[in-house]
Amino acid sequence: MGKRFQGEFEQIVLLALARVGEGAYAVSIHDEILKTAGRTVSIPAVYVTLSRLEKKGLVTSKMGAPSAQPGGRARRCFELSRSGVDSIRGSRQLLDRMWAGLELAK
Amino acid sequence: MSRATRPPRLARALLWIMLPRDDRNAAIDALDDKYAELVKVGRRRRVLWYWLQVLGMLHPAMWTGNNAIPGRSSRGDSLGADVRFGLRMLAKSPSTSIVIVLTLAVGLGFNGAVFAVMNTIVRMDLPFEDSHRIRLIDAQHHTGGEWALRLTYPDYAALAESAESLEAVAAWRRMNVAVRRGNDSAERAVATYVSPSIFDVLALQPATGRRFAEIDGEPAAEPVALLGYAAWQALHGADPDILGRAIRVQGVDRTIVGVLPQTLERTPFTSDLWIPITRTGGLEADVDRRAYEVVSRLADGATEAQMVGELDQISARLATEHPVTHAATAARARTYRETYSVDANRAIMFAMTGAVAFLLLIACANVANLLVSRTLQRGRELAVRAALGASRWRLVRQLLVESVLLSVIGMAGGLLMATWGNSVLAQLLTKAGAPRWFDFRMGIEVHLMIIGLSLATGIAFGLAPAAHAARARPGDVLKESGRGTIGNADRYRFTTALVILQITLAVVLLAGAGVTARSAINVEHVDWGLDTDLLTMRLTLGEDRYRSDESLVEFHRQLEQRVSATPGVEAVGLASNFPSRGGLVVMAELEHRLIAAGHRAQTMTQVIIGSNYFELAGVDPLHGRFFTEDDGADGELVVVVEQRLADRYWPDEDPVGKRLRWEGAEDARWMSVIGVAPPILQSLPMEFLPDFPVIYTPYRAEPQRAMGLMVRASTEQRALAAALRNAVRRIDPELPLYAIDPLERLLEESTFSWRIIAQMFGLLGAVALFLSCLGIYAVMSSTIGHREQEIGVRMAVGARAQEVVRLVLRSVLWQASIGLAIGTMGALFTTRLLGMFMFGTSSNDPLTLSAAIGLLLATTLAAGWLPARRASRLDPLQALRSN
Secondary structure, three states: OOOOOOOHHHHHHHHHHHHHOOOEOHHHHHHHHHHHHOOOOOHHHHHHHHHHHHHOOOEEEEEEEEOOOOOOOEEEEEEEOHHHHHHHHHHHHHHHHHHOOOOOOO | OOOOOOOOHHHHHHHHHHOOHHHHHHHHHHHHHHHHHHHHHOHHHHHHHHHHHHHHOOOHHHOOHHHOOOOOOOOHHHHHHHHHHHHHHHHHOHHHHHHHHHHHHHHHHHHHHHHHHHHHHHOOOOOOOOHHHEEEEEEEEOOOOOOEEOEOHHHHHHHHHHOOOEEEEEEEEEEEEEEEOOOOOOEEEEEEEEOOOHHHHHOOOOOEEOOOOHHHHOOOOOOEEEEOHHHHHHHHOOOOOOOOOEEEEOOEEEEEEEEOOHHHHHOOOOOOEEEEOOOOHHHHHOOOOOOEEEEEEEOOOOOHHHHHHHHHHHHHHHHHHOHHHHOOEEEEEEOHHHHHOOHHHHHHHHHHHHHHHHHHHHHHHHHHHHHHHHHHHOHHHHHHHHHOOOOHHHHHHHHHHHHHHHHHHHHHHHHHHHHHHHHHHHHHHHHOOOOOOOOOOOOHHHHHHHHHHHHHHHHHHHHHHHHHHHHOOHHHHHHHOOOOOOOHHHHHHHHHHHHHHHHHHHHHHHHHHHHHHHHHHHHHOOOOOOOOOOEEEEEEOOOOOOOOHHHHHHHHHHHHHHHHHOOOEEEEEEEOOOOOOOOEEEEEEEOOOOOOOOOOEEEEEEEEEOOOHHHHHOOOOOEEOOOOOOOOOOOOEEEEEEHHHHHHHOOOOOOOOOEEEEOOOOOOOOEEEEEEEOOOOOOOOOOOOOOOOEEEEEOOOOOOOEEEEEEEEOOOHHHHHHHHHHHHHHHOOOOOOEEEEEHHHHHHHHOHHHHHHHHHHHHHHHHHHHHHHHHHHHHHHHHHHHOHHHHHHHHHOOOOHHHHHHHHHHHHHHHHHHHHHHHHHHHHHHHHHHHHHOOOOOOOOHHHHHHHHHHHHHHHHHHHHHHHHHHHOOOHHHHHHOO
């Protein structure tokens, strides 16, 4: 899997997941992308991307405790898997290699 | 979830469709959670945010390559290419594309706007728990037809006590009251007097405070009131400390014990105030006064039949106990939906829906015609693609994608038009008398209907050209295109059929527009029977301060005196109901008149008037005399009858001196006719309204709490209003004078429905006419475009310009005649639906019908003449060379 390029959006989601850390769920990942990357993304899009990444084995998920609000629902919490960590690390190395020694004309 | 916190339903539904099944619910939940967190940003911004989130799913990255939504087809490549190519093709012929999109938008917009109103009326529902169990109970007179009578308090008490199929029964009655807060001057408010059980019937809890208890209805109980939600917001600034404050209603200080919930605002029970009915001994024995509306809740598990059976039993018992007042009536239960689904409403909605459906069909025919002619122009391109190996399916798909693209853009326009049209229509209908609490806004069903309809038209009308392209053999097309075009005969039949269809439908719409317009004009010029340059206003005297009849008479005597003395006032008159505003529906028995068994009594409209009324109206008696100051004070009871009443019941006799008496009153006494008045219309004589002639009785004989005052003035009306308010304040500082309006305006309001119906049909007719002409113009233009060579040859061998014009117009005329013939038959049949709205004309008025036909013929010929003229100016040489 690591040999394939991840789509840009998938990479961003994986990185945001890594940044949020424990207890990350769709909304907190969405908030992280908005805060750090300054990009507005759709929460359902984040959710289906996480689902897809799980099928690819890059993330794992489990149901968390219900939220504290009245009528709060249990959230699906996500975590990077071993291959997920490898994948973003690989992407970075790939990009670094491609950038190494490169000077672009202004 | 309340309305304020609920995400937009349509956006949510779209998202549901887009998401893969496995993630659907969880992803939507995640979005909804975030939406709920955004409470502070305001509803509008929150909804916008939600929509952007949903639209974010449409980003191409979500559907392609590594980012693709799993479980969704990613055939995007070729479909995406089709879409891109389609968009380019649409941009290549912008005028045709714009015409198609606008045509669809108009067709869909009208349909959406009218469907939203239909939907509201047909599916009208009260926002209460298990509202399907709520029933309105009223009484029906055995001889009074559909006329609904209210119930008396003892009727309500009997129902509440004995009907086991009803879980709860409540009585309510709406009144205009004078309200005073602090030291402000008195204002008018709408108060609803309710029995405490209404909370059980409606399954209702106050927004704050407490509900009424049984004890609040005791005569000795502390006076209390509940505030309506809107009144609390508007008059008390949504004051959270409102509980326990005092409010002066009809001169009585009442403690506010709660605020009614907002949901009540969109129901018939909406009111500024709720006040408990005080159960006095007099009220509980008053079998005469049919003043209460009764609403009930069907018990869980009880059947309709059980309830009807019980109502019949109770009616029978009441009839035995109070034969004079109750022998001729029986209680009946209806749902609220049934009360609004009366014949007149149904007919007009049916006619409207038919009209907009016709319009959509005309629009679709146009679109189909334009699409076909465009496909034909692209015959060569399609043939080349086929020759290069594109499969038929591939070509059909391409054309379908293009027509669906057009319909999607048209759908957006349609949604905008429908939203706008809906708000205009809702305002008009409310002005025309639809209950204010009706919510005509477009619900999700309407949005879905427009979306579905636009996709359906896109596919259905895109199929014709697509099928055409699929059938064509590339070799033939490529060979033919040097001379003319593909499948001429086939195509000609198809487009001609569409043009005929358009003309047919347009005739029907124009005929409908014509007859409704004539009715509206006739209504506009109706003679109301009096001098209408009068100012009207109303007053309601409270039961708390004006207990006796004498006090009512005395008040009105002073009122007439003071108002007459006001500078600028020339004449004053009292009336319980102003002209055009109906009257009390009463039943009277005529003396010495043999009436068929079972029809003892006659229904009439009673108007109670002061002695100056006729003088003010500027009419003289036809026979006998009108009332004097003393009539009705004591001694013999007297009435004045309208000419129609006299003609109906004493056709060949002198009505003066004839006697009649009220039916259904315990102490009915004979009343003598003293005069006959020329007709002053209390309502427009319409087929769907009961036609009850008017009987006038003197105010002193039956003093009323709610009376209207009419004034003829020589000064400016606004200045006068202030002076009149002062005059009333000097008699009673707590009494507000309200509804100050020129009589002309009341009369205009009563004819408003006709104007709306006529305007709506007029607009639909005009749009239909325009679309049909556009269709004819487009078809003729494209036909001539394809026949350029033939015309060139004709002209080269000596045909003159006139002959070419005649050739083209002949074919227009031929199509138009067939359409007109079928359309006229259709119009004769369909305008009958409008029969009940006709006023002074018939639904198949030959003059109107011929005018519609003439107009359509003239405009179609004009639409055909433009391309014909162009053809006649062709340069034969150029035409022969053109291909």
